[in-house]
Amino acid sequence: MASTSRTRTGRGRGRGRGRGGRGGGSSSLPPPPSTLPLIIEEFFIVIYEDPLVKKALPKKFADYLDGQEPAKVYLRADCGPRLWTVEVLFDGQGRMYLDKGWENFAIAHGVDFGCFVHFKYEGDDVLTVKVFDGTMCRKYYYYSDDEDTDDESDDDVKPCIHPL
Incomplete structure (x- = not known):
């Protein structure tokens, strides 16, 4: 015993x-946090306000891009081929916002109040995005061949659906 x-x-x-x-x-212990490199590859935002207006990204991610502040980023739904061009704003106080182009992406991917939006930074100003609805279930999308172009026309923006 x-x-x-x-x-x-x-x-x-x-x-x-x-x-x-x-x-x-x-x-086998990891090094103390102060000696680890700052690598921010993934983060999320929760949609608490109007889903179609510019969205603030985490300050820590903006700090990670310090000195490489892009004028635009390219969003890709993780299961789709299309890159969505989205302009980026920096407010001079360390905050980064997704601006023009975000609305089209949000409409096409059903981003709404209560959604949880996961981003993964792939480098070269590309962010892969996963959208989870208010029930915390992931949304999937169907893309047809005619959706491979990145035009700005709202007439062509339709919510994507998951093929079951």
Whole structure:
């Protein structure tokens, strides 16, 4: 029974490794946060206000792009081939906004109040986007061949649907 009590107290074999315990696994510990490089690849926003107006991106992501502030980014729904050109605004106080072009993307992908929008920075000013609805379920989209062009006409913007 002694081995059982040791396991419960965390002194048994295999306990404490990777957490600075007695397992000797101190080399597997991650470096302290101050020594890690700042890499912001993924972030999300929750749509609490008008989904069609410019959207603020996290300040930490704007800080990551410091010195490389693009005039525009390209959004791609993660399951679609089309790149949507969206102008970017920086307010001089470290905030970054998706502006002109965001409305077309939001309409075409059903972004609405309560949606959770996940972004993944792919580099070269490209952000892959996943949209989750108010039930926290992911939205999927169908793209036809005629949607491969990036025109600005609202007449051609239609909500995408998931083929079941």
